[in-house]
Amino acid sequence: MRCRTCGSKAVINMPQHRLALCKTHFLEWLPVQTQRDIVKYKMFENSDRILVAVSGGKDSLALWDLLWQLGYQTEGVYINLGIDDGSSYSHRSGEFAQAFAGERGLKLITIDVGSEYHETLPQMAERTLRGREKPCSVCGLVKRHILNRVSVEGGYTVLATAHNLDDEAAILLANTLDWSMQHLSRSQPVLQSAPGFTHKVKPFCRVYERESAAYSFLRGIAYMPDECPHSTGSKQLYFKAYLNDWEEKMPGTKLRFYNNYLKALDCGAFPARQQSSEDLSEQRCPSCGQPTTTGGLCSFCLLINKS
Amino acid sequence: MRCRTCGSKAVINMPQHRLALCKTHFLEWLPVQTQRDIVKYKMFENSDRILVAVSGGKDSLALWDLLWQLGYQTEGVYINLGIDDGSSYSHRSGEFAQAFAGERGLKLITIDVGSEYHETLPQMAERTLRGREKPCSVCGLVKRHILNRVSVEGGYTVLATAHNLDDEAAILLANTLDWSMQHLSRSQPVLQSAPGFTHKVKPFCRVYERESAAYSFLRGIAYMPDECPHSTGSKQLYFKAYLNDWEEKMPGTKLRFYNNYLKALDCGAFPARQQSSEDLSEQRCPSCGQPTTTGGLCSFCLLINKS
Numbered sequence: 008m009r010c011r012t013c014g015s016k017a018v019i020n021m022p023q024h025r026l027a028l029c030k031t032h033f034l035e036w037l038p039v040q041t042q043r044d045i046v047k048y049k050m051f052e053n054s055d056r057i058l059v060a061v062s063g064g065k066d067s068l069a070l071w072d073l074l075w076q077l078g079y080q081t082e083g084v085y086i087n088l089g090i091d092d093g094s095s096y097s098h099r100s101g102e103f104a105q106a107f108a109g110e111r112g113l114k115l116i117t118i119d120v121g122s123e124y125h126e127t128l129p130q131m132a133e134r135t136l137r138g139r140e141k142p143c144s145v146c147g148l149v150k151r152h153i154l155n156r157v158s159v160e161g162g163y164t165v166l167a168t169a170h171n172l173d174d175e176a177a178i179l180l181a182n183t184l185d186w187s188m189q190h191l192s193r194s195q196p197v198l199q200s201a202p203g204f205t206h207k208v209k210p211f212c213r214v215y216e217r218e219s220a221a222y223s224f225l226r227g228i229a230y231m232p233d234e235c236p237h238s239t240g241s242k243q244l245y246f247k248a249y250l251n252d253w254e255e256k257m258p259g260t261k262l263r264f265y266n267n268y269l270k271a272l273d274c275g276a277f278p279a280r281q282q283s284s285e286d287l288s289e290q291r292c293p294s295c296g297q298p299t300t301t302g303g304l305c306s307f308c309l310l311i312n313k314s
Numbered sequence: 315m316r317c318r319t320c321g322s323k324a325v326i327n328m329p330q331h332r333l334a335l336c337k338t339h340f341l342e343w344l345p346v347q348t349q350r351d352i353v354k355y356k357m358f359e360n361s362d363r364i365l366v367a368v369s370g371g372k373d374s375l376a377l378w379d380l381l382w383q384l385g386y387q388t389e390g391v392y393i394n395l396g397i398d399d400g401s402s403y404s405h406r407s408g409e410f411a412q413a414f415a416g417e418r419g420l421k422l423i424t425i426d427v428g429s430e431y432h433e434t435l436p437q438m439a440e441r442t443l444r445g446r447e448k449p450c451s452v453c454g455l456v457k458r459h460i461l462n463r464v465s466v467e468g469g470y471t472v473l474a475t476a477h478n479l480d481d482e483a484a485i486l487l488a489n490t491l492d493w494s495m496q497h498l499s500r501s502q503p504v505l506q507s508a509p510g511f512t513h514k515v516k517p518f519c520r521v522y523e524r525e526s527a528a529y530s531f532l533r534g535i536a537y538m539p540d541e542c543p544h545s546t547g548s549k550q551l552y553f554k555a556y557l558n559d560w561e562e563k564m565p566g567t568k569l570r571f572y573n574n575y576l577k578a579l580d581c582g583a584f585p586a587r588q589q590s591s592e593d594l595s596e597q598r599c600p601s602c603g604q605p606t607t608t609g610g611l612c613s614f615c616l617l618i619n620k621s
Contacts, residue, residue: 187574252556276493
């Protein structure tokens with residue numbers, strides 16, 4: 008297999024793009040693709056102050072590295088969830104994030120859930136029925152709240168997460184099996200800013216997981232290699248496996264699935280999308296002040312205050 | 315496992331409904347469920363003249379038997395596609411359909427594709443690129459055209475097909491992966507009549523395949539047991555296998571998927587749905603006179619006339 012650009016030995020073959028590339032040209036190609044989507048979906052510009060949500064894993068460190076290489080103004084935020092039962096998962100993840108930032112002289116904000124909210128994520132999950140059944144759901148809620156809080160308080164104009172195509176396609180598939188209109192209207196590359204909400208973007212939404220993994224590896228980025236111990240049996244991992252099956256049999260399935268979903272949105276599918284930011288502009292949580300649609304305490308404050 | 319109604323030994327357990335039933339009560343239960351959907355989705359009434367599309371397989375003979383038992387005015391139509399290379403598939407299927415109708419004194423119309431259109435289905439499929447790649451797609455086109463023609467010419471007020479929940483969920487999943495707005499707006503229990511189009515209904519759309527199979531078996535209906543030799547590797551069978559996986563792990567997945575899709579349609583998920591019958595009311599194929607959106611010959615006549 009030869010690099011399409013220079014003819015030297017390829018390090019990666021991407022049947023979904025009918026493209027094989029050598030190390031040099033792959034490391035050029037991925038930033039070009041990502042920059043194209045940043046422009047296409049109006050994610051941000053050079054003047055924006057971008058907060059990158061960093062887990063210490065391959066995707067988020069690849070994204071931060073790539074945005075930094077492209078010259079964007081980026082700072083990172085790492086949320087220490089306190090998932091340290093035996094595996095030291097959170098502790099080790101934080102070390103990778105700090106080492107990455109330190110080597111590049113980039114600012115990393117660390118939020119320690121255990122000390123700020125008097126409980127670690129596993130403790131919150133264990134205390135609630137929702138958390139015992141679906142720890143990933145509670146974790147998502149906590150991270151969304153904290154990321155929004157930190158980006159609003161810090162005056163960042165953009166919050167970037169490293170959701171890749173495999174993540175987005177798996178979530179989309181799970182949401183489609185439920186036909187959840189609210190969720191199906193929101194799996195987009197950009198969630199517009201609204202009062203109390205930072206502009207949220209997913210620059211890797213059309214980047215395959217193996218492409219971001221290859222980028223990290225070829226750039227020599229040291230990242231946390233383990234999956235979160237709580238994610239075993241999660242809905243997202245479950246559906247990722249099926250999408251991988253289909254991708255193997257029909258290369259490009261994930262990309263077509265996501266691209267065609269975006270086209271369907273543009274053709275007027277799931278009109279609820281149009282209303283979401285308006286719904287949120289008026290109601291605020293009386294405890295934390297973040298926007299909410301519940302009419303009372305937001306879901307995060309309900310979780311924190313539930314005894 | 316005991317029958318929920320009478321406590322005797324159950325012959326079928328349906329985890330998706332948390333229900334086990336004996337033979338007697340299952341054979342009572344399925345018609346009640348089907349009748350409920352016939353009313354719920356305004357499929358037809360006692361005064362309607364119903365044409366049942368019959369393949370000779372378990373689903374269509376179960377449907378015809380059940381509608382006949384419920385006292386509806388039904389006649390059947392069997393399309394002999396000429397799939398007889400070695401397997402005598404069409405010939406044997408037709409014999410099951412005729413035997414069924416003969417035993418019950420019901421009228422069965424037989425359409426012989428080879429003699430009416432001078433080519434069997436396998437010959438049409440072999441002659442076209444679309445047919446060589448996707449024989450099931452050409453077969454669907456041919457059957458839709460003929461069923462509509464026969465039901466309009468015969469003055470039937472309703473055309474009933476025996477698509478079951480497994481069929482509908484598999485087609486829906488395949489269409490969702492493509493996000494085909496046109497197709498996604500049409501996977502409904504009822505397609506309203508329009509000028510040139512008979513009212514089309516799927517009374518088994520929420521009946522699991524194993525339920526219709528059990529009905530045929532327990533009612534002693536002799537049916538064609540083989541799958542069509544052309545269906546090997548079809549998209550529908552491919553996705554059925556995945557849905558079976560999910561159903562096994564999460565009982566009720568197929569039903570939730572389909573039910574929630576119908577709810578999403580009602581919430582306006584695919585606005586295109588509203589326009590489909592209007593689009594079709596004006597344009598007619600200059601050759602066969604059936605409605606078409608192509609602006610010239612309909613897809614069926616294009617297929618027939620292509621040399």
